Amino acid sequence: MERTRQVPLRVVLGVVWAFSVPVASGAQDEPSVAAPERAEQTAPPSVRVEGVTGRLRTNVARTVAQVPRACAMASPERDAAWRRRVVAKAESALRALGHFHAKVTARWADDAPCSPLVLTIDPGPPTRWSHVAITIDGPLSDSDAAQAWRATVPLKVGEVVDQGAFDATRDGLLALAQREGFVDARFRRKALIVDRTRNTAEAWLVLESGAPLVIGAIDAHDAPVEASVLRRALPVAPGDRYRLEAVAEAQRSLMSTEWFDRVRVLPDWAARTGDRVPLRIESTPAPRRRYEAALGYFSDIGAQLRGTIAWPLLNRRGHQGEITLLFARETQRLTFDYRVPRRHPKTEFLLWHGEWSRESRLGLTEQTAQVGLSWTRVRDAWTLSVGSDWLRSRTDSGSAVTQSHFWLQHLTVGWQGFDDSLFPTRGFGWQATVRGATRRLLSSDDLMQMHLRGQFAWPFGRTIVRARGEWGTTWGGKLTELPRALRFFAGGDRSVRGYGYQTLAPRDGSGRVLGGQHLVVASVELLHPVGPPGWYGALFFDTGQAFDSWLDFAPASAIGVGARWRSPVGLLQVDLAVPLDGDRRTPRLHLGLGVTF
Incomplete structure (x- = not known):
């Protein structure tokens, strides 16, 4: 992610720290995730979580459960190292859901060997979105699909930061472009900027969609029917906009003819020229009877x-x-x-x-x-x-x-x-x-x-x-x-x-x-x-x-x-x-x- 304006040093450190927080997409440095909203879950017996409820508790419990503990090889040094990893994981799980000032204290439940660890959490004030800017430059911006997608964006000014939701929005926007045939779409800017002193964050996503692709020649040389018959059964033709759904519909349409035992419609990326991508049809004819x-x-x-x-x-x-x-x-x-x-x-x-x-x-x-x-x-x-x-x-x-x-x-x-x-x-x-x-x-x-x-x-x-x-x-x-x-x-x-x-x-x-x-x-x-x-x-x-x-x-x-x-x-x-x-x-x-x- 990129930083595009000058901010005080302490804020920059906050940004770097925030970007090491694991989120739902798995595209960060640590594998922890922001868990989806669901029924409250409990941590395994080796860790008990206190002080938070709901989604915060669920995400902490799920994240710290990823830290293995080998009680058979326990020692004071190993227990201390495991305790530090559990606390770090809990803090990262809290940051993933917008709590950058959380305090996590850990204590052993008792003096027995391999005693459970009790985490007491003060989540502190949450960080909220102060600015959300999502821009699409190019012809994709005016499409019905883009308008429908904008209505589903979960990032709203004033709501608590959820880095998993930010990643899902980023990935969803790029997936939308791919589905609609804008396979050359690229982000000119994608940034999540956190100001820890004000407990605010900004989300920036600027996508350049580029030009849409169109369908080129359709190669079906091994089809069991004549080319003219096959063309009439296809819902797409050369010159149509290339969309993933159109390709999938073409495959469903051919399969429903009952002419084929197996059929696949695939884009031939190696043969792409300019904005035209050919389609290749691979098929096996249906049984004779x-x-x-x-x-x-x-x-x-x-x-x-x-x-x-x-x-x-x-x-x-x-x-x-x-x-x-x-x-x-x-x-x-x-x-x-x-x-x-x-x-x-x-x-x-x-x-x-x-x-x-x-x-x-x-x-x-x-x-x-x-x-x-x-x-x-x-x-x-x-x-x-x-x-x-x-x-x-x-x-x-x-x-x-x-x-x-x-x-x-x-x-x-x-x-x-x-x-x-x-x-x-x-x-x-x-x-x-x-x-x-x-x-x-x-x-x-x-x-x-x-x-x-x-x-x-x-x-x-x-x-x-x-x-x-x-x-x-x-x-x-x-x-x-x-x-x-x-x-x-x-x-x-x-x-x-x-x-x-x-x-x-x-x-x-x-x-x-x-x-x-x-x-x-x-x-x-x-x-x-x-x-x-x-x-x-x-x-x-x-x-x-x-x-x-x-x-x-x-x-x-x-x-x-x-x-x-x-x-x-x-x-x-x-x-x-x-x-x-x-x-x-x-x-x-x-x-x-x-x-x-």
Whole structure:
């Protein structure tokens, strides 16, 4: 550190002494530190500290504990030397927190061999900041990052000197410059000047930021995808400002593509020319295939087994494929997805989709085949998807077989803003889908359908309030000719608890559930932590119905209690719901393992 003005000799001596004080950064002559504010700690049995409390006592105790004592080799000379080192350490710990006039007296607790040392401390008046000057010269000064950093500086005029805080401020300012791409930033002045006669100190930090660096060429010669594909997946490009966070984001972005088993984005300092620093991408391609198996359970559909084969990188254009087979007691489904990235494969892509499914429930057996193409764009919390699907279905009710086909055009817009996708405690999200078909374009009937879903979660103290709602309506189309995928149903674990899965909908003369043209569902749930960490108790109210005419809308409702456990294998949900409609009030148990909100 430097001294830039003439001061009396006794003050100069004070400055030199002050700079030998150990501080939190470890950049001084002694290893003692100014301990962070925390619960009060006690010195080891060999030293007892008296006369000070709080952070002063904690820092002294932690610092003197660093002085080793070998009682087995004790002698009067060794004890005296150890005593002097302990006193020196205690004084340095006090100076680190602004007490330059502290008096430390030491005495042995008793006359026994290796007796504990008792330190009695008079901290004296503290030294306070009389002047704090922190200046940034250069373009970094006007940046938003610098403005935000200034608001966090702990050095304030009138407060007690903390040399650890001074070092943290100095190091933090230089780290800020490095993060923002000002790698040539240097201190023109960095000084802490102590006036022991007045018990005051001055802090001076003057940083010359220099010019910011920009990103030069990006070298990815060993990448498993074409250079043009890689560039579209990168959030940075040559000519952009160089920032550490931008480089880290580039690495995260590439890793999230699933094209790589390992990838690193590094600045090539040896190839730097002027203000341009090239980036080098080192990578290992992803395995040719990935396999996944999952087992889940919901009381509505029973156990379900899902197996997936994924091809994270089919060719150098970044295409990806996936086949998934789902098997449950009443539902079997086989899907195939082929993804073509337009920019990043997770944020903008074309998706070719194929699906075959068979569902047998409540006396109806339906087989459905579907193929389609969609374009999806994800930006921040927003999702936009536009697509076209060809859907063909065959429904067997036992007494009749109906077949239908629809060429559906669809648009979906959604927004998600939850703090946790698996167990949200704060935020909200919604999704709106509009789809339609017409007889003029290879469809069995004219059809227009809208479907809205919304969720909300917010903490009030330790209690989490959750709400969800669902609304759907259909215009046109003969209900008996619509596939189940185009009909609305209510009831079950993730709809209206207390009732069977998809049982809240219009029925035919034989009592078979047909589904409805419209849907309304709402739910409110209170969660409160109980017992061990990860356990929550729940109170809830559900209501809703699928129906054909708004004049016939009569929602079924239920109340209940439940439990949630954030287990290592997923969210375990147990609910006991009591229906409030009809003659029976028999409680219904709902079990689930997986995401249900």
